[in-house]
Amino acid sequence: xxxxxxxxxGTPRPQTVCSTRLSYTPTPLSVRGIRRNAKPHTRYSxxxxxxxxxxxxxxxxxxxxxxVGAEPPADDGxxxxxxxxxRGEIQGVLHPVxxxxxxxxxxxxxxxxxxxxxxxxxxxxxxxxxxxQITTLRLDYRHxxxxxxxxxxxxxxxxxxxxIGASKVVLAxxxxxxxxxxxxxxxxxxxxxxxxxSPQLYGTSRVEQLDCPLLFIHGMADTVLSxxxxxxxxRRANEPKRIVLYAEAGHSLxxxxxxxxxxxxxxxxxxxxxxxMEGGREEYEGPHRGADSMQG
Numbered sequence: 017x018x019x020x021x022x023x024x025x026g027t028p029r030p031q032t033v034c035s036t037r038l039s040y041t042p043t044p045l046s047v048r049g050i051r052r053n054a055k056p057h058t059r060y061s062x063x064x065x066x067x068x069x070x071x072x073x074x075x076x077x078x079x080x081x082x083x084v085g086a087e088p089p090a091d092d093g094x095x096x097x098x099x100x101x102x103r104g105e106i107q108g109v110l111h112p113v114x115x116x117x118x119x120x121x122x123x124x125x126x127x128x129x130x131x132x133x134x135x136x137x138x139x140x141x142x143x144x145x146x147x148x149q150i151t152t153l154r155l156d157y158r159h160x161x162x163x164x165x166x167x168x169x170x171x172x173x174x175x176x177x178x179x180i181g182a183s184k185v186v187l188a189x190x191x192x193x194x195x196x197x198x199x200x201x202x203x204x205x206x207x208x209x210x211x212x213x214s215p216q217l218y219g220t221s222r223v224e225q226l227d228c229p230l231l232f233i234h235g236m237a238d239t240v241l242s243x244x245x246x247x248x249x250x251r252r253a254n255e256p257k258r259i260v261l262y263a264e265a266g267h268s269l270x271x272x273x274x275x276x277x278x279x280x281x282x283x284x285x286x287x288x289x290x291x292x293m294e295g296g297r298e299e300y301e302g303p304h305r306g307a308d309s310m311q312g
Contacts, residue, residue: 077164077165077168078102079101079102079103079168079171079172080101080102081099081100081101081172081175081176082100082101082102083099083100084097084098084099084100084176084179085097085098085100086098086110092111092143093111093112093146094109094110094111094142095109095110095112096108096109096110097109097110097153097176099172099173099176101172103158103165103168104158105158106155106156106158106169106172106173107156108130108153108154108155108156108173109130109153109154109156110151110152110153110154111142111143111145111146111151111152111153111154112151112180113146113149113150113151115149116149116150116151116181116182117181117182117183117184118149118150118151118182118183118184118185118186118208118285118288118289119150119151119152119153119177119182119184119185119186120145120150120151120152120153120185120186120187120188120284121153121155121170121173121174121177121185121186121187121188121197122138122152122153122154122155122188122189123155123157123166123169123170123187123188123189123190123193123196123197124138124157124160124189124190124191124192124193125189125190125191125192125193126160126161126191126192126193127160127161128156128157128160128161129156130154130155130156131154132154132190133190133191133213133214133267133268133269133270134213134268134269134270134272134273134276134277135270135273135306137269137273137276137277137280138154139154140277141277141280141281142154144277144281145281145284145285148281148285150284150285150288151177151182153173153176153177155169155170155173157169161192163192163195163196163199163218163219166192166193166196167196167199167200167203167219170187170189170196170197170200170204171200171203171204174187174200174204174206174207177206178206182206183206184206184208184288184290185204185206185207185208186207186208186209186210186211186284186287186288187200187201187204187207187209187210187211188210188211188212188213188280188284189211189212189213189215190212190213190214190215190269191213191214191215191216191240191241191267192216194212194213194214194215194216195212195215195216195217195218195219195220196219197210197211197212198210198212198215198219198220198222198223198226198230198249199219199220199222201226201228202222202225202226207228208228208229208287208288208290209228209229209230209231209283209284209287209288209293210226210228210229210230210231211230211231211233211280211283211284212230212231212232212233212246212249213232213233213234213269213276214233214234214235214238214240214241214245214246214267214268214269215232215234215241215245215246215249216241216245217245217248217249220249220252223249223252223253224252224253224254226253226254227254229256229257229258229287229293230250230253230256230257230258231257231258231259231260231279231283232246232249232250232257232258232259232260233246233259233260233261233262233269233276233279234246234247234259234260234261234262234265235261235262235263235264235265235266235267235269235271235272236261236262236263236264236265236299237263237264237265237266237271238265238266238267239266239267240266240267241267243261246259246261247259250297255295256292256293256294256295257295258283258293258294258295258296258297258298259296259297259298260279260298260300261297261298261299261300262275262276262300262302262304263299263300263301263302264301264302264303264304265304265306270306271302271304271306272300272304272305272306273305273306274305274306275300275304275305275306278305
């Protein structure tokens with residue numbers, strides 16, 4: 017995985033910096049086929065429980081990438097990413113791997129953010145993925161809670177990762193974002209797998225169109241979005257598919273945070289390697305390895 021241009025905030029256009037990591041040629045990305053919606057969806061509304069509710073009127077949305085840049089690396093090697101587009105700036109934190117061709121995009125729920133569920137899972141897991149030669153992009157939505165705009169953000173992220181050397185990408189999202197990644201996967205050929213954690217139903221009506229491996233994760237004690245949402249999407253999805261349920265975990269999945277981290281560190285590299293994925297339904301009664309438990 018090569019890197020991206022570095023630029024100072026406030027300059028009108030990113031300037032490419034020559035180094036062993038920094039090489040990116042922006043290419044226009046026109047995203048079509050996403051239905052236009054006049055109003056953002058309200059968080060935790062009835063829309064989240066019905067995959068077919070109030071389908072928005074027709075009309076394509078288009079996003080074009082105009083430039084990509086990154087701030088100087090932090091001590092852990094991560095870089096704050098800035099993607100200039102015709103619909104505004106997409107930001108995120110990139111954890112690049114030199115020479116790696118596999119990548120993961122992590123997205124949050126309807127409130128946005130880059131730390132994720134399960135005790136800041138998205139902040140914890142990049143170091144371990146880097147050791148497995150996998151680049152991580154923790155994506156910050158431009159307009160959290162606007163489904164179509166968030167799908168565009170994910171598609172833009174896939175284009176950027178392809179531009180810096182990725183050949184396969186896994187998309188991972190939670191809650192609202194668990195449906196965003198399902199919708200985005202249908203439109204991005206580079207996607208090799210999808211992880212959907214505690215997903216809402218709205219935005220998943222076309223999950224049967226996906227032909228990549230899917231992993232669903234849900235807490236059976238979730239009082240925000242019932243685990244039946246994941247069960248419903250799982251039933252409609254094509255093989256290979258896997259659903260993992262944690263009886264004592266709620267919507268945030270913090271009660272099973274370390275179990276989930278271990279699961280993703282197994283599933284994501286396997287998916288990117290193209291190995292045959294394990295499928296089926298798994299239900300764990302507990303106790304789970306959560307944020308307050310570090311036992312082996």
